[in-house]
Amino acid sequence: MKKVLLVSQSLTGGGAEKVVANLSLELSKKYSVYIVTYQKDEIEYEYAGTRINIDCKGGDVGTVQKIRNGIWRIKKLKEIKKKYKIDCAISFLPQTDYANVFSRTRREKIIIEVSSNTSAAFKGTLSRIIRKVVLLKSDKIVTVSKGSQFDLIELFKLPQEKISYIYNTCDIATIKRKALLSSECSVDYPYVVAMGSFRKPKGHWHLIKAFSLIKKDYPELKLAIIGDGEYKKQYLKLIDNLGLEVDDLILPGFIDNPYPIISRASLFVFPSVYEGFGNAIIEAMACGVPVVSSDCKYGPREIIAPKIGLSDEINEILITDYGCITPHLGDEDIDCSNKITEQEKLLYQAMKRVIGNKDISFKLSENGKKRCLAFDNSIICEKWSEVIEKL
16 A cells, blocks of 8 residues: 655644545545644544654744754654655645655655645745745645635746645535534524634634624624634624623634534634635535635635636625625734724625525525535545545
8 A cells, every 4th residue: 555644733723634634534545644743632633544743833932943843843754754655745734845845755755735825825025935945846736726726826837737726625424423413512592603713814803893783683693703813812802892792702712523513503604814725614514504705715716606717806795506705805914993894794794694584594504515515525535546646
């Protein structure tokens, strides 16, 4: 069996980490799978294969320590690749890509998975130069959507044959099974739900502002955001500035099984500023919950509105067969004032339109259950196997 190495910061937290875990479950049926992580956590996604944790996480450290960490990761990764005679090494997220390419051994092929909108994630000239150098040192680049592939080619003028897109994978059967279990966070009122880390790309402050408007129409409605991160204190400040009560917002943190919470919600909202794909949308569909998403250009529109071209602009609320999509919420960073933008008002109107119309809500729920099957593990992992075999 060929030996495939998956390199990830961890096996918990974000969409990229979940993709690593999902891929390991399916690829291990065909390959000897090894997973290298930088840190180990108490709550982790289910995975398969040989797990090797090098215990070298990042964090808020100085430049010198970052350089030391980087050298240590490259050294350890090279040792692991030699020891297990790895044939193909796939890295996920920029923090692992450099270690993957600079630890290359003579026998292996290198794949970099790009999970974000590169032009949005890398703004500075120097960061873009470094990113391009790392990408060029790989044998293959796999983006998580057609949009992120297009963005990468336009930004770096990379050869098109070097880049393929494969949508992120979801373990649909497991999500449906876990959704039926008891919830770790019980909510007795009707609620809207979102999920993701508390940082700029996820744009949850836009949702909080839109929620402050819909709360006037539905006084009993609550907002649950599954996740945690650096913006938590600012979100609590924003709640106060908007005149909301603390218990209007439910923040359970990252939890082992979020699907019972999602499945019992009236609506799932995805307010990202930029994305590569949008795993949480697929997971909400698998839970049978209607979805409203911002058009963060790449990712969500390919799931919710696949007939709309990548270069087309969305300037109004669109309800498609699979969900509701609203115009882009903007590139600005978090604003904790009580000022509500026109885009946030459109997000509110979209939420109200779906929640207030049972026929629309039911249609989106039923169609979403069918749509998510296109992203199931068995289908997506077969595409990964094809890339690995070609290399």
